[in-house]
Amino acid sequence: MKILLTNDDGIDSLGIITLKAALSGIGDVTVVAPLFEQSAAGHGITIKRALRIVKYYKDDQFFGFAVDGTPADCVKLGINTIMRTPPDLVVSGINHGSNTATNIIYSGTVSAAREAAILGHHGIAFSINSREAANIDTLAPICAKITKKFYETGIRDGLTINVNFPDIPASKIKGILLTRQGNSRFEDEYELRFDHIGRESHQLTGILADLDAHDAKTDHYALMNNYISVTPIKLDLTDYDYLHELEKNNLGEIISQSN
Amino acid sequence: MKILLTNDDGIDSLGIITLKAALSGIGDVTVVAPLFEQSAAGHGITIKRALRIVKYYKDDQFFGFAVDGTPADCVKLGINTIMRTPPDLVVSGINHGSNTATNIIYSGTVSAAREAAILGHHGIAFSINSREAANIDTLAPICAKITKKFYETGIRDGLTINVNFPDIPASKIKGILLTRQGNSRFEDEYELRFDHIGRESHQLTGILADLDAHDAKTDHYALMNNYISVTPIKLDLTDYDYLHELEKNNLGEIISQSN
Numbered sequence: 001m002k003i004l005l006t007n008d009d010g011i012d013s014l015g016i017i018t019l020k021a022a023l024s025g026i027g028d029v030t031v032v033a034p035l036f037e038q039s040a041a042g043h044g045i046t047i048k049r050a051l052r053i054v055k056y057y058k059d060d061q062f063f064g065f066a067v068d069g070t071p072a073d074c075v076k077l078g079i080n081t082i083m084r085t086p087p088d089l090v091v092s093g094i095n096h097g098s099n100t101a102t103n104i105i106y107s108g109t110v111s112a113a114r115e116a117a118i119l120g121h122h123g124i125a126f127s128i129n130s131r132e133a134a135n136i137d138t139l140a141p142i143c144a145k146i147t148k149k150f151y152e153t154g155i156r157d158g159l160t161i162n163v164n165f166p167d168i169p170a171s172k173i174k175g176i177l178l179t180r181q182g183n184s185r186f187e188d189e190y191e192l193r194f195d196h197i198g199r200e201s202h203q204l205t206g207i208l209a210d211l212d213a214h215d216a217k218t219d220h221y222a223l224m225n226n227y228i229s230v231t232p233i234k235l236d237l238t239d240y241d242y243l244h245e246l247e248k249n250n251l252g253e254i255i256s257q258s259n
Numbered sequence: 260m261k262i263l264l265t266n267d268d269g270i271d272s273l274g275i276i277t278l279k280a281a282l283s284g285i286g287d288v289t290v291v292a293p294l295f296e297q298s299a300a301g302h303g304i305t306i307k308r309a310l311r312i313v314k315y316y317k318d319d320q321f322f323g324f325a326v327d328g329t330p331a332d333c334v335k336l337g338i339n340t341i342m343r344t345p346p347d348l349v350v351s352g353i354n355h356g357s358n359t360a361t362n363i364i365y366s367g368t369v370s371a372a373r374e375a376a377i378l379g380h381h382g383i384a385f386s387i388n389s390r391e392a393a394n395i396d397t398l399a400p401i402c403a404k405i406t407k408k409f410y411e412t413g414i415r416d417g418l419t420i421n422v423n424f425p426d427i428p429a430s431k432i433k434g435i436l437l438t439r440q441g442n443s444r445f446e447d448e449y450e451l452r453f454d455h456i457g458r459e460s461h462q463l464t465g466i467l468a469d470l471d472a473h474d475a476k477t478d479h480y481a482l483m484n485n486y487i488s489v490t491p492i493k494l495d496l497t498d499y500d501y502l503h504e505l506e507k508n509n510l511g512e513i514i515s516q517s518n
Contacts, residue, residue: 037307039306039307040303040304040305040306041301041303042300042301042302042303042304042329042331042370043301043302043303043364043365044299044300044301044302044303044329044365044367045299045301045365045463046299046463047298047299047463048296048298049462050450050452050454050460050461050462051449051460051461051462051463052454052458052459052460052461053459053461070301070303072301072365073463076445076447076449076463077449077461079447080447080448080449081449081461102377102494104496105302105373105377105494105496106302106303106304106331108303111301114364118361118364118444118445119444119445119447120444142513142514145513145516146510146513149508149510149513153508156498156501156504158442159498159501173514174514175511175514175515176510176511176513176514178502178505178506178510179502180495180497180499180502181495181496181497183417183494183495185377185378185379186335186377186378188335188338188339188378189339190310190335190336190339190340191309193309195309195311199311200311200312201308201309201310201311202309202310202311202312202336202340203308203309203310204304204305204306204310204332204335228514230505230510231497231502232497232498232501232502232505233496233497233498234496234497234498234501235361235364235442236439236440236442237363237364237440237492237493237496238439238440238490238491238492238493239415239418239491239492239493240439242415242418242491242493243437243438243439243490243491245415246437246489246491247437249408249412251405251408251435251437251489252434252435254401254404254405254408254435255401255432255433255434255435255487257404
């Protein structure tokens with residue numbers, strides 16, 4: 001099986017290095033990843049300038065292709081320009097930090113896997129619930145097993161698999177929960193800073209507050225209870241219930257009054 | 260009513276200038292928009308550096324606050340730092356170019372309105388189906404009417420309203436259709452370019468191919484048939500049907516075999 005591997009922490013992060021090693025046991029891995037960190041890049045793509053690709057070496061060995069763009073750019077460019085034959089799966093991660101609940105909307109890691117779905121391929125995103133990723137060595141082999149399983153069973157067109165790990169040794173993992181995306185809210189704070197010549201600037205701080213982590217069906221519940229969380233996400237953002245409810249609003253009046 | 264107005268084309272674009280004028284007839288408008296164009300920024304936010312805010316003047320008159328960040332940054336900073344009292348509605352646009360179908364995932368305009376929902380507020384995104392936006396003067400008053408209508412009726416928590424206009428005179432608009440997000444696929448092409456010192460680089464070209472524009476329930480169908488399209492979108496990306504289907508996959512085996 002052919003795997004396109006990317007991430008958002010950058011091509012020299014522990015997460016992608018460890019995951020490449022684990023995935024190499026189950027397939028041919030081509031790494032196409034951002035040269036520099038792209039955390040919180042969301043599903044941005046680069047349209048105003050041309051992208052550059054450089055070969056990146058680790059310990060004097062060719063490791064992969066580094067791109068001066070976003071995670072979604074890496075998937076587009078990887079499939080279109082770098083790989084000679086299309087990948088069977090696109091894998092993104094392992095991200096340093098969880099991508100659960102509303103947070104996945106900001107996530108470059110999840111967006112990269114989702115870009116595969118937009119292009120008619122399939123993607124899986126892996127994240128671990130801490131910046132340090134202390135237990136990544138014991139968890140990466142499980143990523144490889146999950147990847148292999150989805151390669152064998154297939155993923156429905158248009159869908160993306162979002163996987164999160166608690167940062168505990170594999171032996172302590174209680175199991176895998178199929179979860180829904182939880183609900184969280186960013187409680188923003190901007191801290192006033194002064195730049196190198198004393199001008200005011202504003203640094204985002206603040207926390208992401210979980211609104212339904214008590215609900216055993218959610219992704220953040222799974223992590224807090226030592227389970228791996230697996231959530232299928234889709235491209236269609238329409239709220240169908242509210243679509244029907246909006247019929248009551250008589251928006252049509254606006255046009256008949258305007259004409 | 261208090262309106263926070265933003266966009267992704269930048270604070271000096273015709274779309275936001277025209278929309279500010281139209282919305283000023285129904286409320287107090289505070290403009291907080293990117294200083295430079297942020298098209299295709301997706302739902303990226305700036306976390307690695309502090310943001311700067313500069314007052315932007317048009318024709319020697321104060322027009323709004325320009326931010327060196329993404330559209331979603333503008334909404335966060337506008338609500339948290341710039342506005343003294345929270346807005347009743349966040350409005351984004353008018354975008355030069357439609358934001359329909361899968362394309363909305365890349366859209367800075369739609370993401371800005373959606374950021375309002377993440378913060379516990381409500382947002383509406385407006386786009387017009389051409390770069391030139393030739394009929395924007397006759398269409399902007401309809402944006403104001405739609406905004407007023409949603410202010411009066413309210414928007415359900417967590418939802419965002421995505422509105423697209425065909426670029427035709429208001430008198431030719433056939434009506435408003437409540438639509439679902441259509442399905443489209445980016446048929447990527449990267450054009451080989453050479454930079455200022457002759458190094459290879461890759462410029463994204465290619466087209467977004469509509470896969471279901473024949474379906475009268477979709478947003479792109481509405482535009483092609485001279486209707487305004489109104490689509491409610493949500494924050495929860497979970498595919499619940501597939502979530503149940505995944506139970507058959509026995510992912511749990513992976514962990515029992517690992518331990």
